Amino acid sequence: MTPGPATILVVDDEHLIRWSLEQQLRREGYTVLLAETGAEALSRAQAESPDLILLDVRLPDADGLEILERLRAGDPEALVIMITAHGGVQSAVRAMKLGAHDYVIKPFDMEELKLTVRKALETRTLRRDVARFQAELRHGSGLGDIVGLSRAIRDLKALVQRIAQSDATTVLLEGESGTGKDLVARVIHFESARAKHPFLAVNCVALPEHLLESELFGHERGAFTDAKALKKGLFEQTDGGTMYLDEIGDMKMDLQAKLLRLIEEKTFRRVGGMRDLRVDVRIIAATNRDLAKALEAGEFRKDLYYRLKVFPISLAPLREHPEDILPLAKHFIARFNREMRREILDLHPEAQACLTRYAWPGNVRELRNVLERAMILTGGEMLHLEHLPPEVGASPADRPPAPQTSPKALPAAFPMEGVRLEEVERDLVRMALDATEGNQVRAARLLGISRDALRNRMKKFGFLSSS
Ligand SMILES: Nc1ncnc2c1ncn2[C@@H]1O[C@H](COP(=O)(O)OP(=O)(O)OP(=O)(O)O)[C@@H](O)[C@H]1O
Ligand SMILES: [Mg+2]
Structure with a gap:
């Protein structure tokens, strides 16, 4: 209406x-x-x-x-x-x-x-x-919503597309926290022929064992004391669609057996039920635990592991494809601009350098959160170093420089024709001032010297009129 x-x-x-x-x-x-x-x-x-x-x-x-x-x-x-x-x-x-x-x-x-x-x-x-x-729900769940141009992301997208087209394949998503497992599961569903049917996500650790079973498979009337009426389980409600089982590594062994049967024979029984019921549900399982280790420890069924492992997708941690950090950052800025009705134009080069160098233990989720926070903190149109949390925004000079960001002025091998140390120093001071748009405090920090020491050099090299 x-x-x-x-x-x-x-x-x-x-x-x-x-x-x-x-x-x-x-x-x-x-x-x-x-x-x-x-x-x-x-x-x-x-x-x-x-x-x-x-x-x-x-x-x-x-x-x-x-x-x-x-x-x-x-x-x-x-x-x-x-x-x-x-x-x-x-x-x-x-x-x-x-x-x-x-x-x-x-x-x-x-x-x-x-x-x-x-x-x-x-x-x-x-x-x-x-x-x-x-x-x-669908919005933000298309192939185009997986952002990144690195090899890792391009391969991932190709794989996701192939799986979306093969209707019934069971998938196992492996990757550290925040690498995009939920996102990939949704994209597979909404890019597939199942998109019109339900997509349901269940977290295997969120519910106690006995509840998880009756939630997933349903129960017959009188199956246990509280089962006053027949209840259809989530698998039945997802018929035709996709079930996303998150944190599968924590599912208890006897439930794993039932899941295996469901995947192999597409049949299951409600708790307390005698009848086999049939459903057509694609299962996408995810874990940030090393399942192979759980297998060795005897906490995960071998047969289920190999059944899930038919189509594994492994999501790379962000530090392994740092070239996607800035494109992802820009994607999130655009998204939060829309959501917060803001108009942040860009990231300051210094902030960009910090984002690129940071190791992102929390992966893309951490990057998203850092940008959301920065956008709330800034009043202006530019995100600066000081809007980043200390662990991300720490001066790059405090860390060993990453190889791809070492100044161009420094040759890879010592030039046998010789160099003038003073010229190299002058170039570096110039570059630090350019990178910080003339901010002496930050340029000094980048060079690992005091502001006075920087000013002395600026005078010496004629960047400052003597004052
Ligand atoms: N390649 C990507 N492009 C765009 N957004 C991404 C990408 N990867 C992850 N994200 C976003 O990062 C956030 C975290 O991703 P997601 O929830 O899918 O991680 P996860 O692997 O399921 O983590 P956990 O193991 O902690 O559940 C989400 O907002 C997701 O949309
Ligand atoms: Mg998740």
């Missing part, structure tokens, strides 16, 4: 009916539009897209059912309640088949009609909420 009062179009050739419906519906707070003929109904519906249409089956210029068909062809979402004459049950049935939401029989009881109208509008709101919810 559009915000504000719902608009209802009343289509009837009988003046008295139009008039009384208009009075009653207005009193309920609706905006009421009127039409006498089929042609008028079509043009008003098109011009004003009402939230609901009350349509008489018998119209002077056309068959109401034909108008219904044309309304629904113009807008498949059109919500129509037919008004049929007493004894017109057959046309009511046909109307429902043609997509009418409901029907009322003339002469109708006003209270009943109002109730029918209210219910129809509620269904519409609900339907739109569901559609919006699905769109939101």
Whole structure:
């Protein structure tokens, strides 16, 4: 329903009916539009897209059912309640088949009609909420939402695309915390033919063992003391879709056996059930534990491990593809700009250098959090060093320099024709001042000298008039 009062179009050739419906519906707070003929109904519906249409089956210029068909062809979402004459049950049935939401029989009881109208509008709101919810879930879950141009990310995307196209493959996602396992699981689902069906995520450590089993597989009535009624499990509710089992490494052994059976035979039993039930669910399991170690320790079933391992995807820690750090940072800045209605333009070169050098133990999630915090802290349009947390923003001079960022002025091998130390020093001072846009405190920090020592050199090299 559009915000504000719902608009209802009343289509009837009988003046008295139009008039009384208009009075009653207005009193309920609706905006009421009127039409006498089929042609008028079509043009008003098109011009004003009402939230609901009350349509008489018998119209002077056309068959109401034909108008219904044309309304629904113009807008498949059109919500129509037919008004049929007493004894017109057959046309009511046909109307429902043609997509009418409901029907009322003339002469109708006003209270009943109002109730029918209210219910129809509620269904519409609900339907739109569901559609919006699905769109939101889907949003941010396409292949394009995996950001990065490194080899690691390109390979990952190619793999994800292949798996999305092969409908039933079970997948095992392995990677440190924050490397994108949840993201990849969602992308596989929403890029696959299963996208129209549910995507459900279950965390295997979040629930105690006995609850996890009845959550996943459901239970029959009376299966245990609290099982007052039959309950369908998550696997049944996910039929046709994808089940994401997070932290699979922590699933208890006997549950692992049931999961294996589900993967191999696509059948399972509810807790306390005698009957095999069949479902079609793709399983994507994830772990940030080393499953091979759990296997050795006897905490993970070998057969399940090898079954999951058929299609493993290993997500690289961010420090192994540092070339993606800045593209990811820019992606998050753009995203938070949208969400926070901000207009941050860029990252200061110094801040960029810090982000690139940091080891990111918390991977992409940590990077995202650092940028979100920085964007909240800054009042301006630029993210600076001081907006980064201390462990990230520590002066690069305090750390061993990464090889790809050593100044160009420094040759890789000592030039046998010789160098003038003073010239190299001058170049380095110049570069430090350029990188910090002339900020002497920061340039000194970058060079590992005091500000006075920097100023002395600047004077010596003629960067400062003597003052
Ligand atoms: N390559 C990427 N491109 C864009 N966003 C990413 C990428 N990798 C991870 N992210 C984002 O980083 C955040 C953390 O990722 P995610 O939750 O998928 O990690 P995870 O591997 O499931 O971590 P955990 O093991 O802690 O559950 C999410 O906001 C995710 O969207
Ligand atoms: Mg996760």
